[in-house]
Amino acid sequence: MTIQDQIKQTVEQNDVVLFMKGTPDFPQCGFSGRAVQVLKACGAHFASVDVLADPQIREGVKQYSNWPTVPQLYIGGEFVGGSDIMMELYQNGELQKKLGEAAA
């Protein structure tokens, strides 16, 4: 299985998954930390992938979404955005809606 297949499987098998630097308990970058905080504020259950643990995933996920930075949030298999977009969607209530639909 290629890295791209592996990433596809990860985002399709988890309702909500965050690719991040570090772990939710120990984020290794401010943007990843902020992304975790936003998801927690929404009360979301989410899977996470630490891209620092695997350089191939770290590069691969950037190609997968054509997005050069991490964190990256996927809901229902769809790329939602990075931490700036997550924050904006949280502030206007759309993130809570998307997360609610994914959990339903």
Place this chain on the structure above:
Amino acid sequence: MVTSEDIKTWIEVGLPGAQVEIDGDGHHFNAVIVSADFSGKNRVQQHQLVYQALGDKMKAEIHALSMRTFTPEEWAAQQRA
């Protein structure tokens, strides 16, 4: 070291006609970008246009860039709010 002015110039070259404001400390930058090219695109696609303008610089020179993107209409509405 990368300056706010560098990033502003790179984005303006890649997105002609865009209004770009950047503040930053050489490591972390905050950008507000208003461009007619954003019309009809969702937020992800808008940010992708900015990343495209910055190209490989996102991989090397720029460590942390936070951005907010607006179409001219959204920007006008934001100013009134």
